[in-house]
Amino acid sequence: xxxxxxxxxxxxxxxxxxxxxxxxxxxxxxxxxxxxxxxxxxxxxxxxxxxxxxxxxxxxxxxxxxxxxxxxxxxxxxxxxxxxxxxxxxxxxxxxxxxxxxxxxxxxxxxxxxxxxxxxxxxxxxxxxxxxxxxxxxxxxxxxxxxxxxxxxxxxxxxxxxxxxxxxxxxxxxxxxxxxxxxxxxxxxxxxxxxxxxxxxxxxxxxxxxxxxxxxxxxxxxxxxxxxxxxxxxxxxxxxxxxxxxxxxxxxxxxxxxxxxxxxxxxxxxxxxxxxxxxxxxxxxxxxxxxxxxxxxxxxxxxxxxxxxxxxxxxxxxxxxxxxxxxxxxxxxxxxxxxxxxxxxxxxxxxxxxxxxxxxxxxxxxxxxxxxxxxxxxxxxxxxxxxxxxxxxxxxxxxxxxxxxxxxxxxxxxxxxxxxxxxxxxxxxxxxxxxxxxxxxxxxx
Amino acid sequence: xxxxxxxxxxxxxxxxxxxxxxxxxxxxxxxxxxxxxxxxxxxxxxxxxxxxxxxxxxxxxxxxxxxxxxxxxxxxxxxxxxxxxxxxxxxxxxxxxxxxxxxxxxxxxxxxxxxxxxxxxxxxxxxxxxxxxxxxxxxxxxxxxxxxxxxxxxxxxxxxxxxxxxxxxxxxxx
Numbered sequence: 001x002x003x004x005x006x007x008x009x010x011x012x013x014x015x016x017x018x019x020x021x022x023x024x025x026x027x028x029x030x031x032x033x034x035x036x037x038x039x040x041x042x043x044x045x046x047x048x049x050x051x052x053x054x055x056x057x058x059x060x061x062x063x064x065x066x067x068x069x070x071x072x073x074x075x076x077x078x079x080x081x082x083x084x085x086x087x088x089x090x091x092x093x094x095x096x097x098x099x100x101x102x103x104x105x106x107x108x109x110x111x112x113x114x115x116x117x118x119x120x121x122x123x124x125x126x127x128x129x130x131x132x133x134x135x136x137x138x139x140x141x142x143x144x145x146x147x148x149x150x151x152x153x154x155x156x157x158x159x160x161x162x163x164x165x166x167x168x169x170x171x172x173x174x175x176x177x178x179x180x181x182x183x184x185x186x187x188x189x190x191x192x193x194x195x196x197x198x199x200x201x202x203x204x205x206x207x208x209x210x211x212x213x214x215x216x217x218x219x220x221x222x223x224x225x226x227x228x229x230x231x232x233x234x235x236x237x238x239x240x241x242x243x244x245x246x247x248x249x250x251x252x253x254x255x256x257x258x259x260x261x262x263x264x265x266x267x268x269x270x271x272x273x274x275x276x277x278x279x280x281x282x283x284x285x286x287x288x289x290x291x292x293x294x295x296x297x298x299x300x301x302x303x304x305x306x307x308x309x310x311x312x313x314x315x316x317x318x319x320x321x322x323x324x325x326x327x328x329x330x331x332x333x334x335x336x337x338x339x340x341x342x343x344x345x346x347x348x349x350x351x352x353x354x355x356x357x358x359x360x361x362x363x364x365x366x367x368x369x370x371x372x373x374x375x376x377x378x379x380x381x382x383x384x385x386x387x388x389x390x391x392x393x394x395x396x397x398x399x400x401x402x403x404x405x406x407x408x409x410x411x412x413x414x415x416x417x418x419x420x421x422x423x424x425x426x427x428x429x430x431x432x433x434x435x436x437x438x439x440x441x442x443x444x445x
Numbered sequence: 446x447x448x449x450x451x452x453x454x455x456x457x458x459x460x461x462x463x464x465x466x467x468x469x470x471x472x473x474x475x476x477x478x479x480x481x482x483x484x485x486x487x488x489x490x491x492x493x494x495x496x497x498x499x500x501x502x503x504x505x506x507x508x509x510x511x512x513x514x515x516x517x518x519x520x521x522x523x524x525x526x527x528x529x530x531x532x533x534x535x536x537x538x539x540x541x542x543x544x545x546x547x548x549x550x551x552x553x554x555x556x557x558x559x560x561x562x563x564x565x566x567x568x569x570x571x572x573x574x575x576x577x578x579x580x581x582x583x584x585x586x587x588x589x590x591x592x593x594x595x596x597x598x599x600x601x602x603x604x605x606x607x608x609x610x611x612x613x614x615x616x617x618x619x
Contacts, residue, residue, distance in 0.1 A: 359486035363463065363471035363501065370463075370472045387468070388486045388503050439470055 030082040031062060035075065042069040042078070049080050086152050087114035088133045094301045095127035100148075117152035123169070128294075128302035133162075137175040137185065140300050142292075145169025150188060163188060170209040175223070176202060190216030192229040192244040199223040199238055207337060216244040219256055219337050241336040257283050257330040257338025260312070264431070265326070265346040273354040273391040276346075277315040277431045278326055283338065286330035290337065293319060293326045297343040315430070319348050357434040358389035358426035360396060365412055375422075375441045382412030383422070383441060391429035398424045415441045450508045450528070451477040452487065452543040453551060456499060457605050459491025462539075463498070471501075477550050480508040480543065487530075489539050502539040504530040504569070514545035523561045531570040531603045540606035551608040555599075559616050562590035565601055575600040576612075 047053040062079040099109040102118035151163040165188040196204040204223025219241035232249030240253040295301035325343035368381030396408035419442035464474040571583035594616040
């Protein structure tokens with residue numbers, strides 16, 4: 001029976017033997033021929049080729065001429081099921097993404113393309129790609145990143161062992177326990193090897209990053225991940241992360257920072273301009289922030305990204321029209337990302353970029369006159385303020401003399417004393433302030 | 446390519462107009478303002494003969510490089526782009542007109558070549574061009590072209606507001 005391993009197998013294409021989940025990329029079952037040796041049975045051949053003895057009835061159906069599956073004639077040719085050729089599907093591609101179908105050169109990636117073992121995919125600036133595996137797991141590749149499917153092994157006994165390498169940039173791996181198949185994936189990043197495992201909620205989410213420094217970073221958002229380097233293995237639990245020096249073992253895991261609280265644009269906001277300034281609350285312990293704008297809540301389709309933002313504001317150059325999402329992530333001084341905030345939806349509709357501060361005016365209501373920067377109010381006269389801006393006026397402020405700035409309520413202004421300096425300014429919807437205008441205001445009889 | 450423009454403001458029934466370009470103190474509007482390329486906010490209102498002000502009016506003005514105010518066409522003639530901004534406020538109407546910096550202010554003589562053209566674009570309403578008593582428009586965009594040599598009268602009209610030029614058209618345009 002064991003001699004059957006040396007027999008040549010002729011491979012032929014055939015329809016899938018079993019239906020696969022509609023949501024997942026279908027692997028490609030194959031059918032081949034086997035020349036029977038003494039002692040072969042369909043059950044033994046199924047175990048040999050698929051590693052799963054229980055599927056022999058499927059093989060029997062492929063061979064209607066075989067009346068007794070336990071009695072095969074030496075020299076007889078029977079059809080057998082071969083291990084599936086596995087592939088991962090490129091699901092969502094944003095802007096510039098390329099794939100490398102081994103051994104061919106890099107070409108522009110197309111949605112629906114399938115990557116096999118030794119294939120690669122890379123993203124460029126403000127680009128992203130989603131790779132969906134046949135067990136429902138997925139890999140989100142952010143901008144300026146490069147990965148290879150190092151091993152993408154055959155499915156045997158409903159299980160597979162895979163390995164992918166993050167050569168550059170950042171990849172988010174999300175795994176959900178599959179009823180049909182389990183895959184044991186190994187993520188190679190720098191000198192580290194990481195193996196995500198599902199947790200209590202039957203899911204795992206690990207971010208693997210290889211910055212230009214060459215020090216691998218791994219952050220575990222769900223499940224747990226075993227990280228191995230330089231002969232040392234470290235268990236990184238949910239909510240923890242570790243970095244791995246180029247020539248050393250993983251550092252002790254540290255707690256990931258919480259997500260920043262988003263403030264502007266608010267959830268559901270509709271903007272009439274294309275360059276909002278994103279704002280969020282600071283996170284204690286953060287050395288910087290990452291802000292991402294995406295077409296989807298999971299941020300599988302990247303639109304714009306700002307890494308290493310020192311502050312809690314980021315003005316994007318220009319966004320496309322449509323429904324968008326944004327989120328922010330605090331980055332610790334160790335370089336590890338915290339939890340991204342839950343993505344907040346907003347929309348950009350019409351209008352170009354607003355790069356100008358608001359225009360704010362002061363004018364005399366009733367008797368009075370304006371001359372240069374001097375305003376004279378006669379009895380019954382007062383000053384009114386107004387402002388305009390492409391992104392809308394958030395606030396008009398004024399102050400008399402050196403007093404504090406006061407939000408303008410729309411009421412007529414009179415100098416508290418007979419003559420006073422008035423300063424006015426406005427802030428637009430994008431957070432941009434006008435310069436302060438200064439007038440000398442006096443009352444006359 | 447020049448993208449500057451000049452703008453003047455008039456208010457129906459007003460003895461005087463107060464205005465501020467890109468913010469500031471509203472003050473009596475005297476000479477035409479010069480707009481640099483880009484967007485501008487114009488605030489204006491009229492005052493009647495007794496000094497009572499009308500409502501404040503805001504207009505977004507665009508002086509864009511994409512739409513030159515004065516453009517030389519391939520046949521050697523010129524196209525002049527003018528904009529009319531108009532807002533009815535119930536109590537009155539404020540109208541602003543912008544025109545190329547190379548051309549004179551309303552009321553003065555404007556030297557043109559034969560077959561030059563003037564394109565008037567209306568923002569917030571419609572505008573008409575009246576050339577020698579013949580009305581073109583009203584519409585969102587009106588083009589005056591194929592002018593013959595000699596003196597012509599051009600009036601740009603938006604509602605009750607009118608802006609007049611004398612056109613001295615010289616022969617020689619191709």
